[in-house]
Amino acid sequence: xxxxxxxxxxxxxxxxxxxxxxxxxxxxxxxxxxxxxxxxxxxxxxxxxxxxxxxxxxxxxxxxxxxxxxxxxxxxxxxxxx
Numbered sequence: 001x002x003x004x005x006x007x008x009x010x011x012x013x014x015x016x017x018x019x020x021x022x023x024x025x026x027x028x029x030x031x032x033x034x035x036x037x038x039x040x041x042x043x044x045x046x047x048x049x050x051x052x053x054x055x056x057x058x059x060x061x062x063x064x065x066x067x068x069x070x071x072x073x074x075x076x077x078x079x080x081x082x
Contacts, residue, residue: 002063004055006039007032016040019050019069021058034058039072052078 003024010016019037022030036054040047050073059065065073 002033002058002061003066004036004058004063004069005066006068014042016042019055019072021063037069048072048076050076050078 001024002021004019004021005028006017007020007022007029008015008017009029017039018032018035019039020032021034021036022032026032034054036058037050038047039049055065055073
């Protein structure tokens with residue numbers, strides 16, 4: 001099963017997260033299929049970037065979002081094209 005979840009990068013006590021598509025059974029920072037976003041909680045305000053088209057593609061294929069990624073997506077909805 002595929003999951004859209006966060007992988008931790010960055011230095012000690014300075015986390016930066018990548019939102020990745022990965023097999024559910026793999027370790028948190030192991031090889032992923034695709035990077036679909038970025039989250040930096042240390043910036044003010046926190047940096048949240050998503051590739052909404054790719055996330056939509058992966059969810060159509062059957063990937064499930066983790067609770068944290070779903071919460072971030074809800075708080076930062078896709079921009080509406082004018």
